[in-house]
Amino acid sequence: xxxxxxxxxxxxxxxxxxxxxSVIPSAIQRLYPPRCLMCGRPGRDGADxxxxxxxxxxxxxxxxxxxxxxxxxxxxADAVCGRCQKKPPHYDQAxxxxxxxxxxxxxxxxxxxxxxxxxxxxxxxxxxxxxxxxSMSVSESICILPxxxxxxxxxxxxxxxTIELARALSKKTGWPMELNRAVRVRETSAQTGLDAKAxxxxxxxxxxxxxxxxxxxxxxxxxxxxxxxxxxxxSRVLKKAGVEKIxxxxxxxxxxxx
Ligand SMILES: [Zn+2]
Ligand SMILES: [Zn+2]
Numbered sequence: 001x002x003x004x005x006x007x008x009x010x011x012x013x014x015x016x017x018x019x020x021x022s023v024i025p026s027a028i029q030r031l032y033p034p035r036c037l038m039c040g041r042p043g044r045d046g047a048d049x050x051x052x053x054x055x056x057x058x059x060x061x062x063x064x065x066x067x068x069x070x071x072x073x074x075x076x077a078d079a080v081c082g083r084c085q086k087k088p089p090h091y092d093q094a095x096x097x098x099x100x101x102x103x104x105x106x107x108x109x110x111x112x113x114x115x116x117x118x119x120x121x122x123x124x125x126x127x128x129x130x131x132x133x134x135s136m137s138v139s140e141s142i143c144i145l146p147x148x149x150x151x152x153x154x155x156x157x158x159x160x161x162t163i164e165l166a167r168a169l170s171k172k173t174g175w176p177m178e179l180n181r182a183v184r185v186r187e188t189s190a191q192t193g194l195d196a197k198a199x200x201x202x203x204x205x206x207x208x209x210x211x212x213x214x215x216x217x218x219x220x221x222x223x224x225x226x227x228x229x230x231x232x233x234x235s236r237v238l239k240k241a242g243v244e245k246i247x248x249x250x251x252x253x254x255x256x257x258x
Contacts (some may be wrong), residue, residue, distance in 0.1 A: 014188040037110075037122060038103055048122045049137075056099040057126075060253060067228055068094040068253050089228060090235035091246040095132040096225060100229060100254035108223055112161050120161060123251055124168020130249065133173060136217075143215035144170055144177045147222045147234060148207070150187040159195045166221045167250070175219065181211045182238065191226065199229040209241035217245040 034043030036050035039144070043053045062071045064081035067089055071079060074202045098104040111119040136142060146162035156158045163179065170177045191199050218238055220231050231248045238246060 007114065008152045013046055037107070037119060047125055049126075050116060053103070058099045058104060058105065060096045060099050060122060063096065064094075065094060067097040068225065068248070068250070070096075070099050070253060086171065089232045090180030090239055091220065091231060091248045094225070094228070094231070094248035094250070095130055095212070096250045097127055097130050098251035098252045100224065100252040104252055105184070108161075111164070112223065113157065117159070121168045123223075124165040125172060127165060127169050127249060127251065128172035132166075132189045132249070133169075136219075141214075141216045142175045142219060143213065143217075143218045144173075144175050144221060145182060145213075145238075146177070147220060147230060148182055148184045150184040153231045161223050162221050165223065168223065169249075176215075178213060178215070178218075181213050182207055182234065183210050191230065196229065200226050200233075203229050205233075206230075207237045209237055212241060213238070213243055215249070216243070218243050220246060220248045222248065222254050224254050226254045 013233040034046055034048050035041070036043055036053050037048045038053045040051060041050040041052065043049055044054060048175050060068065060070055061077045062077075062079075064071055065078050066080050066084040066085055068160050069081045069083070071081065096185060107119050107123060110116040111123065144166045146160065147159045149157070149162075163177075169175070184206055186206055188202050188206050191202060194202060220234060220257060222231055225248065228248070231250075235246045235248070
């Protein structure tokens with residue numbers, strides 16, 4: 001039966017490839033076990049962070065349910081901050097994994113300013129551990145959209161840190177990444193040092209949707225959110241283009257005067 005022989009051969013090849021795929025990473029892990037990026041001890045669960053350093057991270061425990069602004073401890077889980085009550089943002093919900101404190105600042109700076117992409121993998125995996133990620137239904141039509149950089153700026157830097165974070169999150173969650181549907185159409189001056197009003201003005205009209213998104217629920221990824229004006233402007237443009245729901249997921253929510 002030559003036909004069956006072909007299928008058997010294909011099946012053998014498929015099995016061989018899947019065994020190879022599963023053996024090689026574990027062999028690499030055995031040879032080079034993951035080490036904590038902060039202290040060098042063995043990593044926890046195959047991550048580049050040890051259990052001790054994980055426990056030291058400044059998790060954003062109590063925050064506004066709408067914009068992720070840190071709120072005093074013991075505030076209700078569904079509490080909304082004064083600013084969101086006055087003028088709700090265009091996105092539907094926001095979560096920041098951490099408050100803007102050490103050692104998270106160091107982990108982010110190593111990625112952003114020293115190009116340490118291994119930090120993006122760790123930070124993206126930590127984003128995937130956020131409770132909100134587990135709470136988002138797998139049946140929903142979700143895609144991940146990293147906040148785009150202006151093309152020239154990305155070329156100068158060599159990478160976009162939000163894409164690198166999103167890559168690790170996508171690998172963990174299975175949510176697809178959308179990289180080319182929304183673009184930054186003009187270069188904006190740095191938001192650092194500007195007050196909330198100046199930030200809104202600076203970022204207005206900076207984004208455009210070039211192709212309609214197939215997914216109804218977009219998860220926007222940013223590294224650090226301060227006033228939220230960047231993610232809010234991108235959300236405004238995405239909603240105008242027909243996106244139904246937007247969740248902002250960032251590493252840290254920083255104070256304005258950082
Ligand atoms: Zn450690
Ligand atoms: Zn708020």
